[in-house]
Amino acid sequence: MLNLHHLNSFVMLQQTGSFTEAAARLGIGQSTVTQHIQRLEKSLGRQLVFRDTHQVKLTAEGEALLGYARGMLDMNGKVASLFGESRLRGRLRLGVSEDVVASRLTSILEDFIRLYPLVDLELTVALSAVLYQMQDIGDLDLVLAKRHIGETNGRLLYREPLVWLARDPDLALRGDVLPLIAFPPPSITRRVAQEALDREKKAWRIVCTCGSLSGLTAAARAGMGVLVQPRSMAPAGLKEIPADRLPVLEDVEFVLVPRRGADAALTEALSSLIVAQIAPQHQA
16 A cells, blocks of 8 residues: 555655655655655655756656546545544635736645545636725635735735846837737736836837736747736746836735635635745745
């Protein structure tokens, strides 16, 4: 019989690609994660993980095991929830801003549905301002989104600078009018960019509007214009434009906002996973 603790370390290692990060998320030592993988490999008689100084990848045998490992952990979670003393059930409606989905959401959702299999999780992806509007009318229980500096709604996760991005900064800045790629109103990043340009009396025009970050990224990678994003979420293939070439952008803050009256146990269960996975990445 395979050890579930060993399998849990194996799945977390695959999610994070790092022994250090896997250990941090599991709340155990890095050496313990290493031992779990070694014992799992010994029990199966197969090498499951390639290790080098840059990254951790699964071998073909490791990839084959992954689906079974997740299935065993899922089944264990369902049994624990059914017969455990403290079992969460019900419905939780989560709203997440578009740019967060592109970079951080997968592992959080994987952990939540494994730990709380009796909870029906509904996900809505939209602009931050739209999510807040939905929450105000009672359609969302928990929102993970951006807010302007100075606003006080929600539980602060971290603060981050916005940056100007382009495939070729020199080409994007060649004309007198800045070609701007942006989410549609009421986007926070769009508003920040436009206000910064207006303060400096820098002419601009919208060349691409799209509610999907993948669409905006495609336009920017094609060289259509300049995109604004939080620095840690800058898409691959785009370069940050030096600070002295365009107006300085204000920071944004990422927050968790539970709805008043929502099930506190459910919102806190998901909030604790989000805090554990996102906040440490931005600590000094």
